[in-house]
Amino acid sequence: MEDAAVEEAEVSGAGEFAPALVAAHPLGHSVAVAVGPELRVFDLNGGCAVSLSDDSGGCSHSDAIRAISFSADGALFASAGDDKLVKIWKTDSWRCIQTITSEKRVSAVAISKDGLYVTFADKFGVIWLVTVGEHGEGQVSSDNKPVSIYGHYCSIITSMKFSPDGRFIATADRDFKIRVTSFPKDPVKGAPQIQSFCLGHTEFVSSIAFTSLSGGSSFLLSGGGDSTVRLWDYINGCLLDTYEVKDKVGEQSDETEDSNLAIADLCVTNDDSLVAVAIQSLNGIMLLACDLIAKKLSFLKVITMEKSYIPTSLAYSSSADLLWTVMGASNMPNQAASQLLTRVRIILRFQKELSASADHDPAILEDSEVPHGEKLLLALQGSLDASKQEEVLAAVLAALRVSMHKMLVKKNYSEERREQRKRGRNDKKIKK
Amino acid sequence: MTRTSGANGGGQQGSGKLPRKRFYRARAHSNPLSDSHFPIPISPDDVDLSQHYPRYFPADKGEHGDGDGDAEAPRIRFADVGCGFGGLLVGLSPLFPDKLMIGMELRDKVTEYVKERVLALRASNPGQYDNISVVRTNSMKYIPNYFGKAQLSKMFFLFPDPHFKEKNHRRRVISMHLLDEYAYVMEAGGIIYTITDVEELGIWMRTCLEKHPLFEAVPEEEIKVDPVVKLLSSATEEGQKVARNGGQTFQAIFRRISLQEE
């Protein structure tokens, strides 16, 4: 029993470093940044920070937000995290229409393509489903309890996405697995059959993304702790290509061998030709060309940013053709709430410039050039003070390294401990 | 990652002596939630069958891949999950000499015992027992790493650990969520066999299987003539223990069905 307690705490991720997240409205109406319990939304049409309101009768986020997501049409937004809350927001008014309390901490969230369901994953790897419903003002429906639809046995889900045709839900975990599950028309009743497993990563999977539908099919991209980006035929669970980021980052950065090149996040542009990749020790982003005809990933370039800037999350906005990047974190040692600062950097004309010519560098916007300028930065970053920012980013950087390192060595570490425990047991036996 | 090691992975190969169980005493129960510290194949393609079934995969073949009219390479077709000391595999082997079978066992010492047992049987019965082997693994986490979609025609769950406490029910090796995975690795028409001497667990396993849309009960008449069914209560060490003590058993035998897609 003691064993179990230890291991469950280990798997829970409680108090673990929580990276800042960014999500862009699919039609470019707004952008959201989450850091710690704070959800910061900026209205890009109105040019002002959004003040969130809550009709759901539920609590506000009180602990690190671990996942945020817009629905495909942008009408809904979901946020969830360590406080076990899943909140569903209407983006026209940015009011919360539903707050679901999970039994366990939540690590991933997604909204079905039709906007009818929200799925979320708890710390035991169980995937839950709730029906999105506005039950009038403050009215809580009692029969709309989350139902568990499937599970990755005891593994933390790191990323959850719906396929562009809405027929599948893909979940990636810390045990190197990606599972693709059919999402029935009536998922409350239907049986979620497993379509495939995409197996190939040799470390945790950190992020997955679908390409859009073209000619009736789409593909899946994934990045992981093994420093690879992989392209999958997810219908058949076939690995099509693997790109190792090692060589190219080595060239570009002055970091030495022990630098950790785990993939932190990735996103795909809407014509699927480009994959933007955030890498643990890369100040900037790496761009891969994605050729879906030849089914190949190839290196395009590294866009270098200021030295201390290592994005923790990426979001592509197709309508405005810009890439949002954010760096920040919560749950760091000795972090005060007032330090929930993030840094936001935007790359403009992202796809256009790059498809025109690979020699062209897309524009990384200076703070003065950012749309809505200081207003936006103040709203999303929490501060404009550059020196304060520097300090925070340095702390984030350090914490990021420790956290990734821990995730990568976790297995060996617990092996050692297990051996010790075993020895302890045998010792006891011998004494008797 | 590293490869799995098969039944011929060193040791007293060919000594022909059956290993003695008392040298392989181990903890009675294992915690399936704990992290694994044994090599796990990254995907089913990485399972090294030649290590497990050397007679089916001679070392000098395959590498060249000149495919001189060879029939398709055999695949593992039966899995005995939580195989314990391997009695079922030993019983099944002569019944299905052309089917590859694997036992999956979490306990290290027990797995070693089964390896030695298989090697000893092969040595003293040339030409037999070449179709059975064992892996040390946590079946609750890694089934998809060993078997592809629709690969298995039979899965066995004999006398699994009961995990009585409500809060430990999720450690049970049959559950709605794990059945999703078993359904994935089983072919349509494949059969899942479960048996226990713990009534509560028997009801639990049957209820899960009944509720799961991808399984249906095998009719009594079929169960009666299935030669495998006899082995469920007689072939394994646990089964024999229960029989010796005159204990009751509860079995649930279900077929993997396919759903019509609308």
Ligand SMILES: C[S@@+](CC[C@H](N)C(=O)[O-])C[C@H]1O[C@@H](n2cnc3c(N)ncnc32)[C@H](O)[C@@H]1O
């Ligand atoms: C009570 S014994 C039954 C063994 C055998 N089937 C028999 O009938 O004699 C249950 C076995 O399942 C094994 N086991 C438990 N959880 C397991 C898991 N997650 N993966 C593989 N084996 C497991 C245990 O180590 C134990 O040997």
